[in-house]
Amino acid sequence: MPVVSTPYPPGTPCWVDLMAPDPQAAIDFYKDLFGWQGERGPDEFGGYAVCTLNGKPVAGIGPAMAMGDNPPPPTVWTTYLASADADATATKVAEHGGTLLFPVMDVGTVGRMFVALDPTGAAFGVWQAVDFGGAEIVNESGAVIWNELNTSDVTAATAFYKPALDIDISPAPEMPGYSMLKVGGKDVGGAQGLDNHPPGTPSHWGTYFAVDDVDSTVDAAVKARASVLLPATDTPVGRIAALRDPQGAPFSIIAPKPPQG
Structure with a gap:
């Protein structure tokens, strides 16, 4: 089983998640399709669900909510790239033509993150691990x-x-x-x-x-x-x-x- 037990090197895709209008329906769909386990998460995290495969995290599913003056995000899977310092990475992203969709934010005690557009318009996330490093199973069926x-x-x-x-x-x-x-x-x-x-x-x-x-x-x-x-x-x-x-x-x-x- 390809289990990830060491930190993702900065720049490496480390997590994917989906913000859906009906997150429970999305959880049910992917559970049935890929054999995931998952349920709505705590209210303090907006109900965000960390879906697991064989007991280990593989992907996230949450509600599509507006951030500040921005509309709710599109219903797409977002790739997160690992960072050792989200604030420093955000500065570099902006300096080199990227656009931050919202400032760097804490996600409880699990990490720090932001989402940005690259200069060609592709959206991606950046994740700085604290208590949560990202996907713990990759490269096998269902992951x-x-x-x-x-x-x-x-x-x-x-x-x-x-x-x-x-x-x-x-x-x-x-x-x-x-x-x-x-x-x-x-x-x-x-x-x-x-x-x-x-x-x-x-x-x-x-x-x-x-x-x-x-x-x-x-x-x-x-x-x-x-x-x-x-x-x-x-x-x-x-x-x-x-x-x-x-x-x-x-x-x-x-x-x-x-x-x-």
Whole structure:
């Protein structure tokens, strides 16, 4: 079991969450789809639920609430990037063309966070762990396996993420048109342009969850009122599909090819 027991290096995707108009319905949908456990959280955290797999945190689901003068957030999965100092990271994000959607805030005693837009408009979160480090299970069925930046301008994104978050973006030689996100020389995610997306798709971070069987997972999601954005398709890295949950949040699933050798 790929259990994370050490702190995430700064810049590494460490958590994903979903702010939904009906968080209980979202909890129920993903519990049934991925085998998660979860229930509405304490009122002091707005009812935010930390969903678990085999007793360990994998993702969060909370209510979509307005922050200050901003409207409620869109119903999307947000990728959080680890930081050792959220305030210092926020300063770097702003200095290099990013836009903070709200100031750095404490989340009880579990951590400090903010959400921002990169210069191409892709939203992401930053998480400074205190008592909570992030996902404790990754890269197995029912858990996050990949985070992907889909951007209108890969060059602009590359110029932003390195100085702001210490993430390198470099072309993947074996995958034309695709780039890898690297932290300390290690692959931590992917990046690509929007050429393969429908016209008008904005820059965004996407989340992939691992599953054992893509086709049966798609069938189960559709029966639960999800819609299909990309039918099950074979790729060099595994069989994938893209879905939109019943409240409109897009996400992807993959049954990865087993490692060779």
